[in-house]
Amino acid sequence: MVIPFEAIAPVATLVGLAAVGGWVFTTWLRIKNGYPLENSWGKSVYPKQNEEMVERVKLVSSENAQLRAEISAIKDRLATVERIVTDSSYRLDREIDALRGPAN
Known part of the structure; x- marks a missing residue:
């Protein structure tokens, strides 16, 4: 049984939007609470002093x-x-x- 692309596309879109929304939310929480933002290598994005x-x-x-x-x-x-x-x-x-x- 093969699932058609039209059935998978809405679910994949919702999962992608949820992931992006979660990333935006956690970034907002970090900024709000004063935590430094980090890139994928763990270095601060804005090491301002x-x-x-x-x-x-x-x-x-x-x-x-x-x-x-x-x-x-x-x-x-x-x-x-x-x-x-x-x-x-x-x-x-x-x-x-x-x-x-x-x-x-």
Whole structure:
């Protein structure tokens, strides 16, 4: 049994249109969400670096450095709190008395 071309043509056309529509939709989603467009070899199609992007990277990098410094300070504070909580009360009392200064 041979299927005539007239019966296959509409189905093939619909499949082709669906494939092109899907490609257009995924490309639109990539553009909308800021993903770089790539060619078939995986290289960026438009590797543009304008001044705004460079400035944004600088701002994010400086914010990252500030947050890392803040996390480091918080870790130090947490270590101090853990030491105080797990320390014996006798040693803590001696340190508090030492901070008060010599007895008059």
